[in-house]
Amino acid sequence: MVKKLLSCVEEYKKTTALSMFLVIFESFIEILIPTLMAIIIDEGISQGRTSVVWQLGILLILLALLGLFIGALSGRYAAIASAGFAKNLRKTLFFNVQKFSFSNIDKFTAPSLITRMTTDVTNLQNAYQMLVRIMIKSPVQFSFAIIMSALINPNMVLIFIGIAPFLAGTLIFIGRKVHPIFERVFRSYDHLNNIVQENLHGIRVVKSYVRQAFEIQKFQNISQIVYKRFSKAEKLLAFNQPLMQSTAYICILLISWVGAHLIVGQTMSTGELSSLFVYTFQILISLNMFSMVFVMFLISRASAQRVVAVMEEESDLKNNDVALTTVADGRVHFHHVFFQYPTALNHRVLKDISFSAETGETIGIVGGTGSSKTTLVQLIPRLYDVTDGQVELAGRDVGDYDMDALRQNIGVVLQNNILFSGTIMENIRWGNPQASKQEVRNACIMAQADEFIQELPDGYQTYIEQGGSNVSGGQRQRLCIARALLKQPKVLILDDSTSAVDTKTESKILETFRTKLPYTTKFIVAQRITSVQDADKILVLDNGEITDIGAHNQLLQTSAIYQEIYEAQTKGFGEADAK
Incomplete structure (x- = not known):
């Protein structure tokens, strides 16, 4: 796990190493200061040698200023290195997510992935900065201080050695209790993000049904869970600081008691005792810093596991070693295909x-509802892979094609018509970034979108808000159809993509498909019989099985399910929920 994370340091290795070197240098300077203080007391103040006091005093000030400068410089490099590490980590996560199949995304869920790229990465950034500075400074300063204390009086070191096992045992105990709690905390964050994302995405529905109070209560419930779990972890971590302070007081009392006897016995000078006190504080400060790193480690360890899980996740869909890059035509064949979702x-x-x-x-x-119509068409562009059987395009298994090449030859308009922030022109050019303005307009004319675009104040340069919230559902569908047509695909899949369009406009779109796309194979998943009645073949699905195949007039005679849908839509009972 550590190796995987450190691979994201990349170009910031030198910055990290420089920060570490400066931290060691800073610690060395801090260790020299108590020694100089002892000399000033013993050889300057005690003996009345003013020149020694002035000379060493100036040197002491210069060392302090140098230490301050080096510490600030080290902090700057550590901040740059940690920010760069976080940047690379987010990039790695985002790039890997782009390779995910639908099943991979279903496994983690979108809100969880957002939490991992934000909250978890920020935790790791903070931990890395502490690792570069404090985790290096703590043991170095501790080691230097112990050595200097041993040189003054070896017996004093026994005090620290005696307390160390107690501190280590307590920290390990806290760690074992706290880590599982933080794992639950971050899972709660995923749920919290899911609620917020769902609420904001459906805010119009919430307000239409006056469900603000319900949504607020739902948010408060999960917020309370996060609060309780985090508070429980923090209560355990709260023992850390009092423990360190108590240890510090015990050490100071023991050193004062032993030191007083040594001074009386004339085996230790006043300056040596003073410097020993300073080294004691440095030892305790280094232990306190270590405890801070320990707390940060507990928080970041849970985040690290979540982040590495995404980094190590491999897409369920992979290209063959020798993948085809050319699709000859739009012939599609399903051979005894079975499919089940990985989670079921x-x-x-x-x-x-x-x-x-x-x-x-x-x-x-x-x-009917749940008959798996959408799942069926998603197998053609390999948004999912079949469990058993074979899907062929142009006489070859879809798994034989390079996925990018395969999908470039298949235009898909999914159930959820997503538009991105940007102009209409930019959104439609998703289908072909190199398309000319005229090619974009031709695609919009075919999708019956050009007319309403021309009526907008800025035409094709009209800015689309996130999700296409400033255009109607029917307009959004037509823009998405135009985007798919711009690819000039061999296969065009419309998954309930004209449900928000009036029947007259829908008729024009379908007529355009018949006349303008003679060599494009078209799959139309629809709720309305009028959307498919002119199709060459109509598949009737029920509970994941094809019950009937035929033309409109044939199915009216032979398919009970098709007859039921047709009668419901033509005899005034309203449109059947065929989705």
Whole structure:
């Protein structure tokens, strides 16, 4: 785990090493100061030698200023190194997430990934900065102070050696109790982020149903859980500081008692005792710093495990060693396909799916709620991989293609029509970043979007808010269709992508597909029969199985499910919930 994290230090290795070197130098200077103080007391003040006091006093001030400068410089380099480490860590996480399949994202969930890239990385950044400075300074200063104390009086070192096991045992006990609590705290943060994200995303629904009080209570409940778990951990950690202070007082009392006897016995000078007190404080300060690092380690250890889990996660979908980069045509064939989600290993949502679609054909897909229509079309661009069976495109298994090349030849308009912050032009060019303005407009004309775009004050330069909140649902769908058309795909998949469009506009879009896309294979998942009734083939799904395949008129005679949907939509009962 540590090796994986340190791989993100990269170009900041020199900065880190320089900060560490300066910390050691700073500690060495701090160790010299008590020795100079002892000489000033014993050879200057006690013997009345003013010149010694002045000379060593000036040297003492210069060393103090030098230590201050080196400490500040070390802190600066440590801050740069830790910020760079965090930057690289976030980059590594984000880049790896971009490789994830849908199943990988389902495993972690979006709110959890956000928490790991923000809160957890920040914890690791703070821990790294403390590691570079305090974790180095603490043992170095402790070792130097012990050595200098031993040179003054070896017996005094026994005091520290006697207390060390007690301190170590107590810290280990606290650590074992606290670490599991912090693991639960960060899982609660994931839940908290999920609630906030869900609320903000659906704020219009919340206000429409006057559910603000319910959402506030839900937020307060999870906030209270986070508070209780964090408070429990902090209560245990609170013992750390009193423990260190008590240890400091005990050490000072013992050194004072032993030192007084040694001075009376004339085996130790006043200056040596004074410097010994300073070294004692340095030893205790170094132990206190170590305890601070220990606390930070407990917090960051849970974060490190969560971050490394994302770094080590490999996509379920991988390219073959020799992957095809060219898709010849839009022929699609399903051969006895079975599929189950990784999180539901004992439940197959698609069962023995077999059908063929020739180049240029339009395939309609209808069925009841939960019949796995969306899952079926997501197997074509390998958003998921089949569990058993085979999906072919242009006569080759989709797994034989380079994934980027495969998806570049498949235009997908998913159920959730997502637009990103930016202009309309920028959003549509997601389909082809190199497309000209005229090509973008042609795609919008085909998607019946050009007319309403031209009516906007800034036309194609109109700024789209996050999620497309400043355009209607039907406009958002048409923009997403235009984005997919700009790819000039071999296969076009519309997953309930015209549900918010009026029937007249939808009819124009489908007519355009028939006349303008003769060599593109089209899959239309729809709730309305009117969306698929002119398709070459219509698949009727029920509980993950194809119950019927045929044209509209044929299915009206042979498919009970299709008849039920058709009658519900044509006899005034309202549209069936066929999704």
